[in-house]
Amino acid sequence: MAMHYKDFLRIDHMPHMWCPGCGIGIIVKAMLRAIQTVEWPINDIAVISGIGCTSRAPGYLDMNTLHTTHGRALTFATGIKLMRPDKHVVVISGDGDAAAIGGNHLVHSCRRNIDITLIIVNNNIYGMTGGQCSPTTPLGAKAATSPWGNADPPFDISSLCKGAGATYVARGHVGSGVQLERLIRGGLNHKGFAVIEVLSNCHTQFGRRNKLSDPIELINNIVAKTVNVRQAAKMSREELAGKYPVGLLHQDEEREEYYEAYKKVIQLAEAALKR
Amino acid sequence: MQKILTGNESAAWGAMCAMAQVVSAYPITPQTTIIEELANLVAKGMLKAEFIKVESEHSAMAGCIGAQAAGARTFTATSAQGLALMHEMLHWAALGRLPVVMANVNRAMAPGWSIWTDQNDSLAQRDTGWLQYYCESNQEVLDTVIQAYKVAEAVDLPVMLVLDAFFLSHTYEAVDIPGQERTLGYLPPYKPSIYLDVNEPHAFGGIVPQDVYMEFRYKMQLAMDQALEEADKADEEFNRMFGRGYGLIERYHSDDAETILVTAGTATSTARVVIDDLRARGRSVGLLKIRLFRPFPAQLVREALAGCRRVAVLDRNICVGMGGIFAQEIRSALYHQPPERRPHIHGYIVGLGGRDIIPEVIEQIADDAEKRTVDDGRMIWIGLKD
Structure with a gap:
């Protein structure tokens, strides 16, 4: 399907502020293609973000958007979804935004299983503020706040979300836009809380300090660490060490979505009050 | 020693001279280079401190409060939205009578999003019980960090020093750095009056009933009155020792x-x-x-x-x-x-x-x-x- 960028983007806001070679462009494109193929009316979609490089994306989208505070995008999105459960809510966030300052809201959104699609761009660093350690910075990696290497163990965001109760968890990477589009589309079509973690490159802040300052080289490095989820199922724990399974990691269509459950409480209360 | 420093680096070097023992911080523009410089100073062994990379500004101040309650001299830095997120903890530090020192880079509040300077972020924290200094030059930033500890620890109240985003935070000036040894002559090591002492346990943050809460607040007011005198004394003494004074x-x-x-x-x-x-x-x-x-x-x-x-x-x-x-x-x-x-x-x-x-x-x-x-x-x- 041909992509009609002008239907989605605020072309007058170009050029964007992302560094040349940044993976966020690939991810926004995959998101827009996924939105186009599910054929939702564009005005029925709200895209919410917090703070960081990724969170600048809604500024370039010609849609209903809310650029909120650091880490709180999911809480704003929850408010929107409960006010207008008939509409579609997409949140786009980074690893620092979603898993550090917003970590609490991330696990509680998973727990509720509210029908929101969350895309987390995981580039292992706080890019916008200049390359500080994030909760996904690998052990030993250098950052502006860890000149001798990071001592804080990183989160596995996808496992965290699965464990916290998200009913659709997928991991993609910027090396494959086509797969990413498919995974995001699956999340959009899923009734419940859907998380798509995207392994992305910040060559400017992460790569530069870790001998991977060339974007292609860093993307290749990311791709080399990935293994398809079907392949991963056949691998031993030792073989999987340091590898990131990609694809659809978890899907549960049985568990009730949050607003559906909430409606039943409303019906119960109304019935009791009528008596 | 003289160095060419930005306002942000001056704040970090001030904390280095004052020998802060715990730095607990979270990145936010335009403050971030303060904590980056501190991370550098710690990494180079020039500042013997623990550097905690926390997950939000709320946690940054909570980390300082915890460390200060354990008897350490602490430092952090933030700006705008970060300071607003700290609000609950600012009250905690002040009412807990913990002399934390923090640099706040004045940045306008959002939305609409701005990273540029104005004073609404710090002034919105006026009533939290923190002392507030507004600085004009990089030298004044560095000197005020050192003075801030002197005053804070004399009255057991936290101090925020404020510098303008970009106009000060990111511009360079020649700055005289007293160094740790000379600073030690002005600012002795932190001796908390009450802290979490394994030999003599104390409790912070208990329930305070209606019949004594007011007295806690009254004591804070007395401490603030005293802070005015201490701030004046601290500046005069600083002037005598280092040849620079700013007045209140x-x-x-x-x-x-x-x-x-x-x-x-x-x-x-x-x-x-x-x-x-x-x-x-x-x-x-x-x-x-x-x-x-x-x-x-x-x-x-x-x-x-x-x-x-x-x-x-x-x-x-x-x-x-x-x-x-x-x-x-x-x-x-x-x-x-x-x-x-x-x-x-x-x-x-x-x-x-x-x-x-x-x-x-x-x-x-x-x-x-x-x-x-x-x-x-x-x-x-x-x-x-x-």
Whole structure:
């Protein structure tokens, strides 16, 4: 399907502020293609973000958007979804935004299983503020706040979300836009809380300090660490060490979505009050 | 030792000289280079401190509170949204009587998103029980960090020092660095009066019933009163030892002036140039710089303004619904003065969201104030676009 960028983007806001070679462009494109193929009316979609490089994306989208505070995008999105459960809510966030300052809201959104699609761009660093350690910075990696290497163990965001109760968890990477589009589309079509973690490159802040300052080289490095989820199922724990399974990691269509459950409480209360 | 430092680096080097033992911080523009520089100083072994990379500013202040309660000298830095997120913890530090020191880079609040300077972030924390200093130069930033510990630890209250985003945080100046050894002669190692001591356990944060809560607050007020004296003493002693003093306020050509401008932060440096220029042209103008904002040096301000006819307050902030915050404070401080010691006070809203306060703007304010004959208390907006 041909992509009609002008239907989605605020072309007058170009050029964007992302560094040349940044993976966020690939991810926004995959998101827009996924939105186009599910054929939702564009005005029925709200895209919410917090703070960081990724969170600048809604500024370039010609849609209903809310650029909120650091880490709180999911809480704003929850408010929107409960006010207008008939509409579609997409949140786009980074690893620092979603898993550090917003970590609490991330696990509680998973727990509720509210029908929101969350895309987390995981580039292992706080890019916008200049390359500080994030909760996904690998052990030993250098950052502006860890000149001798990071001592804080990183989160596995996808496992965290699965464990916290998200009913659709997928991991993609910027090396494959086509797969990413498919995974995001699956999340959009899923009734419940859907998380798509995207392994992305910040060559400017992460790569530069870790001998991977060339974007292609860093993307290749990311791709080399990935293994398809079907392949991963056949691998031993030792073989999987340091590898990131990609694809659809978890899907549960049985568990009730949050607003559906909430409606039943409303019906119960109304019935009791009528008596 | 002299080095060419940014305002942010000066804050970090100040904490290094003061030998902060725990730094707990979270990145936010335009503060981030403070904690990066501290991470560097720690990594190079120049500062023997624990550096905690926390997950939010709320946790950054909580980390400082915990470490301070355990008996450590702590430091952190933040800006705007980060400071707002800390709000609950700011109260905790102050009511817990923990002398944490923090640098806040003045940045405008969102939305709409801005990373540029104005004072609304720090002034919104006015009532938390923190001392507040507004700095004008990089040297003053470094020196104020050191003074801040001296005052904070004397009165068991936390101190926030404030510097303007970009105009100070990211611009370079030659800065004299006293170093840890010389600073030690001014600021002895932190000896907490009460802390979590394994040999003599203490409890922080208990339930306080109605019959004693007020007394806790009253003691904070007494400590704030004392802080005014301690801040003055700390500055004088600093001046004796290092040859630099700033005062709690600074009067610049204000003794004989008919019109006095009031500023805080970097606008002060620009205003000095304008005052020199206007005086050279025969105008009777002077300047009052407010350095210490909490506790408010009301008596010093009264004395500084007693002889003039009118005051023009430049507020790089807006309390929506009431006006500029420095103007409100000054009006309040002068209210009980006899009429002959109570000049007209005109409040100007200027430079919000990082809009530059250039000499022409300050001259425009002086011109405007000189023409006014009535003190009507209305806020005057400068440079508004249609």
